[in-house]
Every structure is written in structure tokens, then in C-alpha cells.
Amino acid sequence: MKLGVIADDFTGATDIAGFLVMNGLTTVQLNGVPGGTEKVSADAVVISLKSRSCLAAQAVKDSLASLDWLRAQDCGQVFFKYCSTFDSTAQGNIGPVTDALMAALDTDFTVICPALPVNGRTIYQGYLFVNGVPLNESGMRDHPVTPMRDANLMRLIQMQAQGRAGNVPAQVLDKGVDAVRAALADLKATGVRYAVLDALSDAHLETMGRAVADMALVTGGSGLADGMARAWAVPDRRAAAEAKGQPGKGRAVVLSGSCSQMTNAQVAAYKAKAPALRVAVDRAISDPDYPTELADWVMAQPVGLAPMLYATADPARLKAAQDRFGAARASAAIEQLFGAVAALLEAAGFDQFIVAGGETSGIVTQSLGITGFHIGPQIAPGVPWVRATSKPVSLALKSGNFGSERFFFDAQSLSPTADKDMT
Numbered sequence: 001m002k003l004g005v006i007a008d009d010f011t012g013a014t015d016i017a018g019f020l021v022m023n024g025l026t027t028v029q030l031n032g033v034p035g036g037t038e039k040v041s042a043d044a045v046v047i048s049l050k051s052r053s054c055l056a057a058q059a060v061k062d063s064l065a066s067l068d069w070l071r072a073q074d075c076g077q078v079f080f081k082y083c084s085t086f087d088s089t090a091q092g093n094i095g096p097v098t099d100a101l102m103a104a105l106d107t108d109f110t111v112i113c114p115a116l117p118v119n120g121r122t123i124y125q126g127y128l129f130v131n132g133v134p135l136n137e138s139g140m141r142d143h144p145v146t147p148m149r150d151a152n153l154m155r156l157i158q159m160q161a162q163g164r165a166g167n168v169p170a171q172v173l174d175k176g177v178d179a180v181r182a183a184l185a186d187l188k189a190t191g192v193r194y195a196v197l198d199a200l201s202d203a204h205l206e207t208m209g210r211a212v213a214d215m216a217l218v219t220g221g222s223g224l225a226d227g228m229a230r231a232w233a234v235p236d237r238r239a240a241a242e243a244k245g246q247p248g249k250g251r252a253v254v255l256s257g258s259c260s261q262m263t264n265a266q267v268a269a270y271k272a273k274a275p276a277l278r279v280a281v282d283r284a285i286s287d288p289d290y291p292t293e294l295a296d297w298v299m300a301q302p303v304g305l306a307p308m309l310y311a312t313a314d315p316a317r318l319k320a321a322q323d324r325f326g327a328a329r330a331s332a333a334i335e336q337l338f339g340a341v342a343a344l345l346e347a348a349g350f351d352q353f354i355v356a357g358g359e360t361s362g363i364v365t366q367s368l369g370i371t372g373f374h375i376g377p378q379i380a381p382g383v384p385w386v387r388a389t390s391k392p393v394s395l396a397l398k399s400g401n402f403g404s405e406r407f408f409f410d411a412q413s414l415s416p417t418a419d420k421d422m423t
Ligand SMILES: Nc1ncnc2c1ncn2[C@@H]1O[C@H](COP(=O)(O)OP(=O)(O)O)[C@@H](O)[C@H]1O
Pocket: 144, 145, 257, 258, 259, 260, 263, 281, 311, 312, 313, 317, 318, 321, 322, 330, 331, 332, 333, 334, 335, 356, 357, 358, 359, 360, 361, 398, 399, 400, 401
């Protein structure tokens, strides 16, 4: 196995797996810390954890257990995948997990690069931008779980981790692979542990991908993985690599638990055309019959565009709910609700789940009891259809901010579920 990926959430895992498959690498995604000693035959294995927002000790434990499993599989290089918008405040898990992986791999130097230019995430002088706006001025400022109030990646990692961070600026990336390697060696020689790599373009990703080829551990977003995979790319194997992940035929539902700006826009565009119901936070918290009521509503909708249940709220509505119920309580209740509804719908024959939000995707996948995925074609950059390895159920796990406004329509137009009016 060339690459072993430890991803801190489920949408992040399908995101990186999609880019690896797009470059023709055979890729298997395993949900949760894998067990067993049977060798997996694939170029890459992506392990999806739900370790972004849990307690740091749990995130470290799950990440180290995943590393042990990857090493037993003779994995060449280890990639710690986190969000392209970092999604980790001063109390976050990226620092503790990176430090633990570094110690276990006996290395004192790694790279930090969440950039994904195709989706507007760029890094300049170590500052992370989202569609040209500094991270702390983007919608991520008001994220329900990880409100990002700083855009400086050196500061962010230093607040969480055990050492100094430095920057390899875009001007060095422009000069090519040897210049980046030399800059990394200089930073390491001065005692820097974490090198934040600027990235403004796919060309920068490709350059850094080659420059980090010999590192035991790299950390970042799917852009860095895309850059690395380009060096191994087998373009004519893409279709074959994607074939097992093609969505099947059947009934679909949209479950939207993300409150990102993009998901708000996607929900608004979709509910103008499709049956849609907002879930009530108070009932998610207190009414045990609510999941059944919502599942019954979904089942009662006519065949056509998939019905949508959404908790997605704009910042004002979100703040009101959090002030009233507490952020952690509201989040957990909504996540549990979506998990319960998904299980009821699967039991009723639904086999395509289009889910918006990383945490939401994690809970839905777990509640459907899915332990692994084949990766299919990309609906939008970073969002492939995926198909459970153990049963004929397909999911589109959409990161909060990914996809165009028409994402929920786009997902269904890629699936062969016949005669939908996609207008
Ligand atoms: N109306 C709401 N009020 C409070 N919390 C909400 C509401 N809607 C969604 N949430 C919570 O916000 C979080 C969104 O996180 P996530 O699913 O990871 O989306 P994203 O991918 O945008 O980060 C989830 O924990 C979800 O339960």
C-alpha cells in the first residue's frame, strides 16, 4: 500500500478518497478504527474517524490505533487528513494528533497544508483563505462546533501542538520541487517542527506533492493528497477505479445537518423544487417519537426529487437555538435524530442517502452500520458517490462548504434513479 490516510471525519475521508481514485489509485475507505490482520489489496486505504470534535485523548487513541493497523499493512507513507478550513480552534485535535503520530513514527518534522484551490481554499504566507477571504472573515467564523477566529496557520498549530511552526511561501513553491525541498530542510535545521506550505494553485500542489514524497508523515487537506497522487497517477485506470462506487437504483433522501453558508444556499435552492421539511431542535431534544414521524413524512412523499429533511440554519437562527438549548446539546440531538431517521428509512427500503455535513455524515454512516466504502464518481470536487462494501447502499457525504448551489440536484442526476425532473 502506497498511502495510508487517517481522516478526522467522514466527509473529509470521502473527499480525499475521491481525489485518490480520480488519479487512478485503487482506494478503500474503512469507517472507524479497522480490526483484523487480513491484508487489504489497494494502492491507498482511507480510515475515517469521527475525531475532529471529540476529546483530544480519544482522537489521539483512535488515530494511533489506526496507525498501528496501517503499519501492519506495510503502508508506505502516512497522511493525516483534516479539513480544508482547518476546523480546529486552540482547543482542537489537529495538534495533539499530529504530535502523537510524529512520536509514533519517530519523526520530528512534518508539513501542514489544508489548501484545496479547486474549492477556493488557498494559503498565502501561512494564512488560510476561503474564496479569497481570510478564514476568520469567512462563514467559518460562525461554525457551530469550531468557530474559526484566526486565519494564521502557524499560530493555530502552535496553539495546539508542541513546537514551532514555519512557512514555505508561495514564491518558493513557484521555483519548483528542489527549492521546496531545500526550504523544508532549512526549516527543519532551525528546529521548526511544522512547515506550513503555501498553495495557490494545482501547480503548487503538484510541486509540494513531489517534495514531500519521502516524508513518513504529512498532514493536510485533499489538495495535498491530489498533488501527491499525481506523481503516481494512472489516468486510464480512473473509470475502473470508480466503477465499484457507482450509485445504485432506488429511493433517495436528502439529510442536511450542515449550517455552512454553502449548505444554506443549497437547501434554499433545493426546497424551492422538492419536498422539504425543517426539523425542530426542541423536538429533536425531547420527543422520542420524532424520528418515526419524520421518517413517515419522507416515505409519504411522491416519487421524484428526493425529499429533504434539514436542520440547516442561518447564523441568526443557529445562535438562537444554541442560546436556548446549548450548542453541544442541540448539535448532539440533531445528529442523533438524523442517525435514527436514516436507520428507519433504510429499513423501509431507502438505499441512497445524500447527507450534508461532516458530523452529520459520520452519524448517518455509523447508524447505517456501514464499515467500508467503495469510492465512485465525483458529484463535485471533493464529493464522490460512495457505496457500502457490505450492502447495496449508496451515500453522497457532502462537506458543509462543498458543491455548487445545485449540489442536491447534481447528486441525483449522477445516480441512475430514473425519471426525476431536475429543473
Ligand atoms: N438548527 C441547528 N441548531 C443547532 N445546531 C445545529 C442546527 N443544525 C445543525 N446543527 C449542528 O451543527 C453541526 C454541523 O456540523 P457538520 O454536520 O459537521 O456540518 P459542516 O460540514 O458544515 O461542519 C452538527 O453537529 C449539527 O447537528
